[in-house]
Amino acid sequence: MPTLRMNVNGQPVEVDVVPDAFLAHVLRYRLGLTGTKIGCEEAECGACTVLIDGQPVNSCIFPALKAHGTRVVTIEGLSNGELHPLQQAFVEWGAVQCGFCTPGVIMVAKALLDRSPAPTEEAIRAALKDTYCRCGCYLEMVDAILVASGQAPRHTAINGHPPASPKALRAVGRPLPRPDAVAKVTGQAKYTDDYAFPNMLYGATLRSAYPHARLVRVETHRAKALPGVHAVLTAEDIPGEKHHGLMFDDWPVLCYDKVRYVGDAIAIVAADTPEIARRALELIDVEYDPLPVVTTPQEALAPGAPKVHGGGNLLKHIKVRKGDVEAGFAEADVIVERDYHTPMYEHAFLEPECAIARVAEDGRIEVIVGSQIPYEDRRQIARSLGVPEDHVRVKGAFVGGGFGGKEDIAGQIHAALLARATGQPVKILYSRQESLRVHPKRHATWIRVRLGATRDGRLVAAEVDILGDAGAYASLSDKVMTRAATHAAGPYDIPHVRVDCYTAYTNNPPAGAFRGFGVTQSAFAIESTLDVMAHELGRDPLELRLRNALRPGATTSTGQVLRESVGLVSCLEHVGHHLRSEQGPEWWHPFPNPDDPARVRAWGLAACYKNTGLGGGAPDWGSAEVEVLEDGRAVVRTAAAEIGQGLPAVLAIIVAEELGIPYEHIEVALPDTDTTPDGGPTTASRQTYINGNAARMAAQRVRDILAWAACEALGAPQAELVFRDGLITARGRAMAVGEAARMALEAGRRPVARARFEAPPTQPLGQGGDMHVGFSFGVQAALVEVDTRTGEVAVLKVVNAHDIGRAINMLGLLGQIRGGIIMGIGNALTEEYPVDEGIPFCTTLSRYKMPSIRHAPEIITFLVEDELPSGPYGAKGVGEIASIPTAAAVANAVYHAVGIRVTKTPLDQDWLLRALRGQQGTPSAKPRHHGGHQGHQGNEEHAVPQRGPKDVPFLPGQTRGTDAHNEFGRRQA
Amino acid sequence: MPKWKAYHRPQHVQEALATLAHYQGRARIVAGGTDLFVELLNAPAPFEALVDITAIPELRTVRRDGPWIVVGSAVTHAEIVASPLIRRHGTALAEGCSVIGGPQVRNVATLGGNVVHALPAADGTIALLALDAEAQVASSGAGRRWIPLSHLFLGPGQSAVDATREVLTALRFRATAEREASAFGRVMRPQGVALPILAVAVAVRLDASGQGIERARVSLGPVAPVPFRSRRAEARLRGAPTSPDTYRQAAEAALEECSPRTSRYRATREYREEMITTLLPRVVEVAVARARGEAWARPRLEAVDHFSSFGAWRAPS
Incomplete structure (x- = not known):
């Protein structure tokens, strides 16, 4: 083996390396410098950034031998006993959340400050262009770097400091650094892959070659014979339950009769090195008998469709009923109907899944895993091992992001099976490419919304039909789609509501939990439709929402009478006040970019609510x-x-x-x-x-x-x-x-x-009463800019207000809100996980773009602390709410800017430009004051036949200054 | 079982060629590797050995040689962006290289790699084409020869440089002189693979009055299987007055000979065609303004903007 000599963090290092070693591997696994993270091995995410002779590089695909004779600095080399100013500022300004990107980000920032001691925000953004943070603390990073270079922060400060809540107590409501922040900025925080044990083996998993096939034969002899292989296991080697699942045990630990998606596991291997384990996988012979692929839920529910599981493909039909929709629509003066589609989305947590299992001294199985549900992991592992739960110990590690994607089992059971079979510790680390292929995604949905209102702006009836793609296994589809359905009519008091939601098995990757939990999808549909309705009624979209907003005493779609902690009106007022002071009473009117009139700007807004807690009768x-x-x-x-x-x-x-x-x-x-x-x-x-x-x-x-x-x-x-x-x-x-x-x-x-x-008891759907212990509320207004020459859309600013009950940690709270908004911008503009005939397009991270720092807009946040009496100090949840309304706010803003209704996420600039060109009459390359609601000539490609508006001629200006509008105006004045 | 059994870092071009010869086709050249390693890691049977040319001092220099600017093939994108010679005399190349990846990639990825990868949309390559660049290829038998850059491209991802036997050693182009300038622009989309929907580079030479175009070179990608020079657009610009009409006609001429594809998850043919008519006139306008020394058209290589296509420049007020 060649010898690599280099200087690492000031120390000469000499290490023999294999010729195909990459620097990140040598640093992490040979030198124990695990502060350098590996997120993709494609030079895409930036988590592995180190400095080589002062220059930042992605060490994950930097050949180790190329570092010969260089000076390498890793995150561990930054602090000598005390924190580097960058590390200190990252801690204090909340620029750390899950922490997995943090070392890489800090190394990029270090190189920037070495070159440019007082960088502008623009230079900071340029430097961090390809260094991703899935938690979305980009604005906090900008502030931290500004502060570390002796400049004033721009995004997080009030009077030079992170703000405290007006209701702050001694600790509650203060902006406090995370307890784990120092460990994360120094690279000391240990994530699962940062652990190693003597005699540890490396596991690998054979995945299905087909999205749907009968398994005829699985032959492992050749793999077992490979030197360095310690175990090759198939389904018959599982001592206990052969299936797992969070709700239904329908997911084979290892497939035995058939495979249902390309992420299905067929066999697992433990070997001396990851390379041998992977080689062994190639020696496993699998004979498949391919079956017809069920590619969409529509196809799944068609008569005669191939069955993904033994029963029918319908996983669940969820019904929400309130009042009498027929009577409601009869009362309506205006009825609008639109169809929407949202695709699958990928969590793209920066830390790929990892699990380490070993047989402990007392003979029990110990599993280290960065999971969202440690006790549930223990239950599922024990069941498959065929042992009582207390024979399994699950230990957590730091988790590099989850967002719902680490609720289902990944390699936990496999690692435990291999450790049990070999008696040695076994680590299973997914590559980014395996992670993309295997774990459950956000449900793709098709949503039809029909909404009725009276001419004076009272919503009287809503019908929503939702079809969700559950993929190959149930995961949490039942609950996710239930949440999509119960929230489908939005945070409004609508007397008559019917929602029917169907979710079906297909041969696509399974869909499960993802921040927003179904509400992300249905909120996009209802909030877009709210604006369609506002347009048809000639009303201010804000006023329409205010008029119909849930308030104390109102009844939700599921029949829950809200008693308290309903801060939606206050959220709407905060955002409305800001919009009117910044933009004037007709805040939705488009206006040109002063430097470049072909770029048209406009605001759009959306509201939402999201339950706190499991609810629906589940003990919580x-x-x-x-x-x-x-x-x-x-x-x-x-x-x-x-x-x-x-x-x-x-x-x-x-x-x-x-x-x-x-x-x-x-x-x-x-x-x-x-x-x-x-x-x-x-x-x-x-x-x-x-x-x-x-x-x-x-x-x-x-x-x-x-x-x-x-x-x-x-x-x-x-x-x-x-x-x-x-x-x-x-x-x-x-x-x-x-x-x-x-x-x-x-x-x-x-x-x-x-x-x-x-938690106080809740009622199952369909029984009325309290389905949830409480709800958080959010309103977001997005200022977008549409380039009418290219169709490109950028979000420049997001003004938002969220009712989260009570602020506990202001720093963390702002981070959740901003990170949620940035993830929402990803939903709106950058992300999509297409699947074609059961084959995912996003086989590499380079094919899945999460928002970068370039997509992080200016964010202005108002907090509404409308306390929930049963919450700690009145606090409710904030983890999901901020990511939910963003996409609709962006879509509504695009409509205001150029008159095109976006009905599919993410927004496609190609489609948008063609839609613009297809517009009747007005030349679209010039900004138009289309008046928001008057004389709109938009070419709405996905529009379905509408009823109502054609029968109700609209007279411009007639409904301006209605009671509700004035009431709101007065309140703000 | 390593993916490759040896990783060589020769100090001289001859040494690199000798190493390649030793492996008889079972070794290949690697430079920055930011694209190549990702491919090799997913390839079933990569090479027995890799020959890394980034330690060859000669290949790491940017220098002026008479009328030529000579850029070593292992010069990184970051070095190109930082090079005063290239910024001044090959502005389009500096601009094209500045938009690739982030600093981590630009610190490693080389211009030679960009060229040999032979993608029809490669930013650096599109810029080099407009600069009428030549490539120097060294091989054991034939020594070194300069060949027109366009001769290197056989098809998407297919280069005429045989990386198992030859080394691309340098690229050169004539330094822009008085009344000359170049510019680069591209349209991206935020989803999916970070390759341009359309990249355009233009180099112009104005006549003595500054009001007419003496000659122009226009390159685009991806509008054909290989990086593409639009001779028709160039012909339309040649001898024409500097006016929006001229630029628009040049785009129309380019459209006549370009055949952009509809690629699923990327862009439709119609969109790409419209981007030609949108972006090409703009890039010509910027290049012309630069040739006249107008301040607004100065390159802003450190700039980031929400938009990829027009963000770097503010229109004259």
Whole structure:
């Protein structure tokens, strides 16, 4: 083997490497410098960026031998005991979420500052052009780099600092850095692939060559005979349950009779090296008998369609009924109907799936995995191993993004099977290409919306038909599509609603949870239709929404009467006020880019709501444990998964608030099914609400123990004790909490408590009552610019207001909102996962474009803290809401800019330009003041025959200044 | 079982050629590798050995040689963008190279790699075509020879340079002189593969009055199986007055001989055709303005914008 000599972080290094080694591999697996991450191995994502002789390069496909004689600097080389100014600024300005991109981003920024000590925002954006952050903290990165270079932040600061909530308490509502931020900016945070064990083997998975086929024969002899191979397993080697699934056990751990999509696993291998494991896969002979491919849900539900599973292809028919839609439409003066389509989307979390399993000293199976549901993983692993659940231990690691895509099983069961078979630790790490092929996606949907309103702007009836592509396995399709259906009429009080949602099996990759959980799709449809209706009625789209918005006392489509914490009106008012002050009363009118009139700008807006918690009658609970140590620090333990969303900060803040312990003194443990109680799934925007409550209850119990221990020494009754600044004080005397903890221990009571929070009961769909414990609300207005020469669309600014109940950590909250909006821009403009005859187009990350820093607009956020009484300090969920309305806001803005109604995401500039050229009359290459609602001549390609508007001639200006409009105007004035 | 059994880093071109000869077709040249490694990693049987030419000092220089600007084939995109010689005398090339990837890729990817990859839409290559570049190819038997760049392209991804036997050593073009300038522009789409929907490069020479075009070279991609020079557009520009009408006619002429394809997930033929009529006149206009020394048309190589096509320039007010 050739010898590679280089200088790494100031130290000479000499290491023998294989000739085809890449630098990232040598750094990570030979030198243990795991701060350098590998996200794609295509030089696409930038996570692997290191400096070579001062220049940033993607080390994932940089030949190691090419680094011979160079100076290499990795994230570990940046800090010498204390943080580099960039690292410090990334921590303080919230430029870190899941943290997987962070080392690469910081290295790019380092090279930039070395060359240009005070870069402009434009230069920062240019430098980070191809360094992706899926959490979307681009604006925070800009600020952090500006601050680190001695400049003023531009996006996150109020009076030079990140803002606090007006309702802030000691810790709650403050902008606090994440507890794990320092570990993430220094490269010390360990993600699953950063762990290694002696004698560890490497697993690999044989995937199906066909989207639908009968498996005739699987022959593994040749693979088993390959030197270095320790095990080759097929379905018959599974000791327990041969299927897994989050709701239905329909997903084969290893396929045995047939394959249903190209990500299906047929055999698994454990070998001495990943290369041998992959080679072994090539030696497995599989004979397939290809079957006809079911490519769409329409096809799946057609008579005589091939069956994906034993039963019919219909996975679920979901019905939402409220009032009498026939009567409602009879009452309507205007009825509009439109069809929409949203394709599959890919999570593209930057950390590909990884699991490591080993047989522990006590004979149990231990699995390290960055999962969204550690206890559910344990259940599914144990079932397939055929052992009781407590014979499996699942330990969490840092998770490089999930967004719903790490709820289903990936390699967890496979790694456990291989570890059990070999007795050695086994790591299964998916390549980016395997990740793209295997894990469930966002459901593709086809949605028809029919909406009726009276001439004065009252929505009276809505009918929505949804068809969702569930793909090959059920995953969470039932729940996702239920959420799509229940939210399909939007956050409006419409007396008559009918929704029918069908989801069917196909031979496409399975669809499952993805931030927004079905509501992303139905919100695009209903919010686009709301604007169509506003146009037909000649009304301000904001006013139409305000008029019909859910308010306390209103009833949702499922019959839930909302009692409190319904901040939608306030959200609409905030955004409306901003729009009118910036743009004037007719805020939707288009206007040209002053430098380039062929680019036309306009605003568009959309509203949405999203449940917090599982709801629908599902028991929803989570547990947390809080312990105060003798040194005055506290530890929070829960298996509630942190996937970047900021839960550790939320839990630490709540415990800090309750115990009066400084925030920095609170540690939040990683999930571990042996030592941390079940927090339930990280899904449904539920963790702040559920486990925030659990941590708060546990902290209150610990406080009681400490008070019990301290009251005698302080000579005061427990009720008089004040917990503050790490002290317990009463009657002029004080004691450190650590001291009280020591006294409690001495007295035989360990200052530790567990609490289980159970959400108030909910009702299943169809039974009325409270289907959910609460809802968050959001309103977003997007300013877009359409280049009428090319059809290109850019989002320049997003003004938004969200009712999230109560801000717990302002830094994390803003990060979730902005990151959600940027992901929403991805839905609107950049992302799509096409599948053709069961074969995905996006076989590489280069074929799937998530938003880059170039797509990050200016974002102006208003918070509405309309507290939910059962939430911790009134908090509701924020994880999903901000990603939901963006695409519709963008589509509505495009309509206002150029008069073209976008009915399919992502917006295709090719289509848009052709639509523009097809417009009747007006030359489209010039900005037009089409008046938003008057005389529009748009060529709406996907429009279906409309009823209503043709019968109702519209007189320009007639309905301006209606009561609702004026009421709103007055309120704002 | 490594993907390749040896990774050579020769110091001289002769050494590279000798190494290739030793492997008799089972080794190939690699430079930056930002495209090639991704391909090789997914290829069933790549090469026995790779011969990395980026350590050959001669191939890493940009220099002036009489009328020529000579760019070593292993010069990176970042070095091209930073080169005052190229910015001044081959502006379109600096612009074309500035839009490829991010800094990490531009620090590694080479101009020679861009050319040998032979994609019909390669930004650097399109720019070189408009600069009427020549390529120098070294082989064991035939020594070194300069050949017109356009002779290198056999089809999409197919280069006349046999990377298992030859080395592309340099590219050269005539430095732009008085009343001459070049420009580059492209239209991207935000979804899918980061290749241009259309890239256009133009080099012009104005007449003494500055009001007429003495000659022009126009290249486009992807509008044909290989990077394409539009002789008809050039003919239409030659001797014509500098006016929007002229530029529009040039685009129409280009349309007559271009045959852009509809590619699924990328763009329709109709869209690409419209982009020719949209982008080409604009790039000619910028090149003409540059040849006249108009400030608004100066290249802004560090600029980013929400748009790829027109963002780098602000129209004259």
